[in-house]
Amino acid sequence: MNFKQLLKHPSSRPLIDQARFGIEREGQRVNLAGQLARTDHPNAFGDRAFHPYIQTDFSETQIELITPVTDSIHELFQYMAAIYDVASRSIPNNEMIWPLSMPPALPEKDEEIMIAKLSNFEDVLYRRYLAKEYGKRKQMVSGIHFNFEFGDEFLRSLFAQQTEFKDFSLFKTELYLKTARNFLRYRWLITYFYGASPLSEANYFVDKPAPKEPVRSIRNSSYGYTNHPNVKVSYASMNQYLTDIEQMVEEGKLSEEKELYTPIRFRGGKRVADLAKTGVRYIELRNIDLNPYAYLGIDQEQVRFLQLFLTYMLWVEEAEEADQWVAEGSKRNEQVSLEHPLMQTEFAEEGRFLLNDMKKMVVELEQVEALPLLERMLKKLDNPSETLAAKIYQEAQKNTQHDFATELGKTYYQKTHERPYQLAGFNHMELSTQIFLFDAIQQGIEVKVMDETDQFLRLQHQHHVEYVKNANMTSKDSYIVPLIMENKTVTKKILKEAGFRVPNGSEFTTMAEAIKAYPRFAEQAFVIKPKSTNYGLGITIFKEGADLADYKAGLEIAFREDHAVLVEEFMPGTEYRFFVIDGIVQAILLRKPANVVGDGQRTVAELVEEKNLDPLRGTNHRAPLELIQLGELEQLMLKEQGLTISSIPAKDQVVYLRENSNISTGGDSIDMTDEFSEGYKQIAASAVEALGAKISGIDLIIPDKNLDPETEATAYGIIEANFNPAMHMHVYPFAGKGRRLTMDVLRLLYPELHIKNS
C-alpha cells in the first residue's frame, strides 16, 4: 500500500488536518514544599468509579487528568486547562500537582506508598500485583498518554482512492500498523526533544542500580517502567501482534494483556483481543514525559509536532522486515534515552534527514504553516541544551531539581488560584457558565461545549443527557415559564391570582385609556413604566402622587419605549433578589450602589483605588464585580453630596458613587441568605412555584425584613421574576457567604449523583 500516494491525492489533502485528540496526564500530589501528599484522593471529586476526567493512577497520590476526545488541538487544550484548573483548586488548599515525570522524594518504607483506594477490588489487586512484580517506586513515575486518531472523513477519502482493501476497518488497521512500526523505529527523536526525566529524587532507586550520569529520559529507558526483557511482540501484522500477546499471557509472562507496556498502543474495543473484530480505531503514545515548562505537562506546539510526526510516519517508507525495523528503533531509543542531556545525539544525522523530509511532506501536503515549527525543531537538534532534559538538568545544577520543581509547581498553583471564579480554557464564556462547568467537571459529569458563544452545554452521566444554556436554562423548566416571566402583566396576574402581593395597577395601550384612569392614581405613590423593558428606561416614579400634567408627561416617556404601559402603585422598601432552585431559596442578595467607606485619612479616589484591588473586581463581566469608575456620573454624584474625588470622608462614612445598585456599574453584592427568617423564604419559594418555575430569581421589595410576611399585609411586594438570573454574583459576593448555586443546579439535573455539600 503506497500511503504516500494516497496522502498526496487532491481530494485527501484538504482533509489532512482533521484528527481527533485525547490526553491523559498523570501527576503526583505534593504539598507546597514539594513533599509527596499523605492525604487521600479528595472527596470533592465525587465517585472515582465513574469519574471521566479526574482519576487516580497507581497510587492514591497520583492524580490522573483525562480529557475527552476532541476534534482540534485548540479544544484539547481547552479541556486540559479546565480539568487541570478543577483538579488544582479541588485538592486540599496546601497541595499542588508535581510538575515532573519523576516523582518527588519517596517515603523510605514501601508501605507508605499508598496504592490507589479504588472501589473495584480487581483494580486494587492488579495494582498490588504490579507493586510486587515491578516495585512500587517505578509505578510512581508520571507521564502523558497521547491518543491520536486520523479524521474519519480523511481516512474515508484515502480508502476511496485505493482498491487493495475492500474493508474500511482492515484498511485502517493496516494504516495504523505502518504508522506504529515507523513510530517505533523513529521515536528516539521524540525522546530526544521531549525526554524530560534526567534525574531522580530521593528513594527512587533503592534496590536497583541508577544511571551513573544524568540522562535524557529515565522514564523512556530501561531504568523506567518497562516489561521484563522476555516480553516481545511483533508488529508485522495485527494477527501476529494479537497471537504474540495471547501467547505471553498463556505462558505467564504477562498477568493479563493490559500489562504489556509499549510506547505505542493500538486502541479499538474494550480489550486488546477485541482489535481482531473492531480493527484499530486510534493509537495511544505513551512515551511522552511531563514537560515541566508547560503548566499542563504538554503544550500545543508539542501536540502539533506529534500530529505532523505521526502523519510523517504514515508517509515515510518503512523496511520490509518489520520486527527487525522495530528492534532497531528500540535500540536507538534506549541509546538516546541514556545519552547525557547536553550531548549531541548519536543519531543527529538521521534526525536531520527526518525533519527535512517532513518539511518536504508539509510542502507537498499544503501544510506550509508548519514549516517554522520544523525549523525550530531542526535547531534543537543542533542545540541539545534547548531540549527539555537539558534545561531541567541545567536548572538542577543551579540549585536542586527538587527546588526547581517546587518553585514551578507553586507558580502553576498561583496561576490556577488567582481568579477562582474563572475556568481556564473557557474564560471567554459567561462567568456563571464557567463556574457551572467547573462544578460539572469536578463531579465527574461529562461536559461538552456545544456552542461557546451561545453558552450551550451538553452534560452526560451514563445515559442521562442534559442540555444547559447560560448555566441555568435547562430541561427542568417548562417552555412556558420563561414566556410567563417575560411578560410582566401575565406574571403579575398569575401571582395575584395565587394570592401574592404585587403592585396594583393596570396596563394601557393608548394615552386616552391611561388618562381616563388618572383619578385612580392621582393621590398615591405610583410608577409609570413601559411593559417590556428591563433596563430602567422610560420609568417615572411619583412618590407622592402627581398632577395631571406630570402624569401625562410620565405616560409619554413610557409610551416612547413600548406600545403598552403599566401604571402601578409604588412600593417603598429595599429590593432583594431571592434565588430559588427546586423549591428552595438557596441565596438572598442585596445589591448596593458603588460606594466607599471612609477611614478619615484617605481621599475618595484613594479609597476607590484600594477597593478596586479586590481580585473579585474586573471589567466587562469577566469578574463577579466590576471596577468602580470615577467618571462623569460618579463625580456628579459626589458633587450632589458636596464632595469631590479629593475629599477625605470621615471614618465609617459611606460615600455612594452611583444612584443605581447595578453590579455592572461597580455596585456591591451582599449575601443576606442567613439574615432572613423562614417566612420570607417561603413567600419567595411559593411565588416561584406559582409561576411553575424550577429556577428563578425573584425580586421582593421589603420595607423591613423583621416584619412577619404571614401577618403584615405590606411586609413585601413582588416586583418581578427572572428566568435567567445571574448566578456568579451569589457564588462570589462582595460580602457575606458565597452560595454555590451552580452546584444546586447540578443537583437538580442529576439527583442520582447525590452530590454532597462541600
Added chain:
Amino acid sequence: MNFKQLLKHPSSRPLIDQARFGIEREGQRVNLAGQLARTDHPNAFGDRAFHPYIQTDFSETQIELITPVTDSIHELFQYMAAIYDVASRSIPNNEMIWPLSMPPALPEKDEEIMIAKLSNFEDVLYRRYLAKEYGKRKQMVSGIHFNFEFGDEFLRSLFAQQTEFKDFSLFKTELYLKTARNFLRYRWLITYFYGASPLSEANYFVDKPAPKEPVRSIRNSSYGYTNHPNVKVSYASMNQYLTDIEQMVEEGKLSEEKELYTPIRFRGGKRVADLAKTGVRYIELRNIDLNPYAYLGIDQEQVRFLQLFLTYMLWVEEAEEADQWVAEGSKRNEQVSLEHPLMQTEFAEEGRFLLNDMKKMVVELEQVEALPLLERMLKKLDNPSETLAAKIYQEAQKNTQHDFATELGKTYYQKTHERPYQLAGFNHMELSTQIFLFDAIQQGIEVKVMDETDQFLRLQHQHHVEYVKNANMTSKDSYIVPLIMENKTVTKKILKEAGFRVPNGSEFTTMAEAIKAYPRFAEQAFVIKPKSTNYGLGITIFKEGADLADYKAGLEIAFREDHAVLVEEFMPGTEYRFFVIDGIVQAILLRKPANVVGDGQRTVAELVEEKNLDPLRGTNHRAPLELIQLGELEQLMLKEQGLTISSIPAKDQVVYLRENSNISTGGDSIDMTDEFSEGYKQIAASAVEALGAKISGIDLIIPDKNLDPETEATAYGIIEANFNPAMHMHVYPFAGKGRRLTMDVLRLLYPELHIKNS
C-alpha cells in the same frame, strides 16, 4: 343608608365604572328553513357534564351559551361573540340558532319536544317535573340572563365611607337588596325598551289562552313562563326573603328553591339558602328578551344601559313599604308587557322622569359620556315604533314573523361561516391562536386571554391549569428545546449525533477560518448562510461549487447578517414541513410559490383575480393564505418566463409568480400527509424526539418521496426544526385535507378529556 351620598363621594366616583359582567343566552336550534331541529345536542361539544360555555337548557334543542365573568363590557362581548361563533359552526351544517325569544313553530305532539338528554338524572327529573307543572311549550322560550356585580374596589370604597355596617358582606347585601327592590319597581321600562316577544308561532299556545293582540313581551307577561300566582316572596330583608322561599318549598308551592322564577335573582353561594352566610355577591336579571337585531341576542349598548339603570336603582329613592313597592312594579310590568307594541306606554311620564333623573346622575357621577345614550332612550320613549317589540311586529306585518326570523337567522349563519378560520371577538390575535381558542371553547376548556397582543392564554379544566402562548408554546416542552432549535449548530450536532442526515459543514466566526476551509467545499454543491437568521437573508447557494472569489463574496454577504456563518453541503430536493405533536406526524405540508394554472382563455391577471376570490386568501396574515400580488417582483418573474400579466397561459400550464414558496407572498399550502409512507414519518418523529420536543415543525429535503429512507442514504436531509411553527396553514390548506393541529395540542395538554376525532 343613603347610597346616593356614598356614590357621590369623590373617592368612589373614579371607580364607579368598575363592574363584572356575565351573560347566559338561550336559543333554539332550527334548520335553515326555521324549523325546530330534531337532532341531539352535538357530540362536537364533548361532555355536557362540565361544559362551562355551551349547554342545553330545558330542551335538547335549546342551546345555552354562557360567558365567563368579565371585568368589562368589551371583554364580555369578546367571549360572547367567540362562544356564539363556536356554537354556530359546531352544530350541524344545516342548522342555525333561532334569533327570537319565542320559539319557532313547535311540534304538535308534546312528546316530540325533547327534554335535554343530560347525564345527571336529577337534572332530567327536574325538567320532567317542570314539563308537567308548567307545560313543555312554555319552557321552549329563550332569553338573556344578565349577571351583574359592582366592582370590588368600588364597593369597598362605598363601604369605607359609611359607619352603619361593620360587616362588608352585610353592607353588600343591603346594597343589592335596594337595587333589586327598585329594579322590580321600575323594570317595566326595560320591558318597554327591550321587550321583544310580541307574537307567538304555531303550537305555542295550545291548551292555554293566548293574548288577543300583539304585545310588548309575551315572555315577561303572565303568558310567559312564571310561577303560579300563589308564589310570593318579600324583598324587605334577606332574612324575610329566605324565610319566604323556605316556607314555600315546605308548603310544596315550589318543588325546590330554584323553581322560584323571578325577574331578578340574588347570587351568592351554590344554593339560595347559602345567601344567609355568603351574602349577595351579584345579581342576575332574567327579564331580557332576545334582541333579534343583535346577532348575539343583546348588544353592548343594551348592557351599558342596564349597568347605568342598575346604578340608578341604587341611587334613586325607594318607598318605605318594600312589598307594596315591589308589587306596584310587578303590576306595571304586567301592564307594559301586554301593551300593544306600537302604543304609547301608560307610564311614559314616569319613564321620562326616570331617564331625566338618570341624566342628572351621570352628570353628578362624571359619566357624561352616557348622556347621548340616555337621550336616545328618551326618544324611544316617545316613539314606541322604535322599540324592539314594535320593530319585530312591523316586520311580521310585512310577511310573517317566521320568515323574518328565518332570514335574520340565515344572515347570522352566514356571518359566522364566511371566515371559518377566524374567531369573532378575538380576530386581532394570530390565526393559530384563534383556531386554538375555538377548539378549546368547543371542548369546554375554560379559556382566559391573559394578554391579547402577546397571544397568551390560560386554560383550565377542573384543577388542571395550562398556560399557552402562540397556540403551541406550552408546558409540555422543556425550556431547553426552543433554545436548542434557535441554535442551528447545536440542532445539527444533536441530530447528527443521533444518526440523522443533516448537511455536512462547519461554523466559522472569522473570514480567515472560513477561507482556510475553502478546499473542502470548492467542488461540491454548497450553501453559505448566517448562523441565526431565518428569513433567507444573507444566504448564497452554489449548486455547482464555486471559485475562491465567489466563495469569499458569499461569506461576506453572510457575515453582514451574523457574527457566525455556516458553510454546508447543499441538499437537492423538495422541502416538506413535517408537523410533529407528541411523537406523531400529524401533518405534512408542501409549500409552492405563488402561481396560477392556465385555462387557455384567461390572462395571467384574470387568473390571479379569480384565484384571489378564495375566501382562504386575505391580507396581513388575517387569512390562512395571502392574496397573490402583481407587483414588480411578480412582473419580473413573468418577464423571465417571457410573459406579461396580459399573456394567456395554455391550458394546465403552471405559471409561477414568485421564486420563493412563502405563504406570505401568495404561495400555496398543499397538505401531503397521506402521500407519505410510514418511513419518512418515522424519521421526522424520531428526529423531533432526539431534540426532546413535544411540538415541532421539522423541515426535510426529500429528492423523491418514493425512496425508502431506511435504506437510501440520501433519501432525506434535515434542514431545520422550528419550535413555534405556524399551524393555521395546516388546518386550512390551499389544497388537500385540513389537519386540526390545534386539537392535537389540546389532546396533548388535556389527555384526561379524551377528545375524540371529529
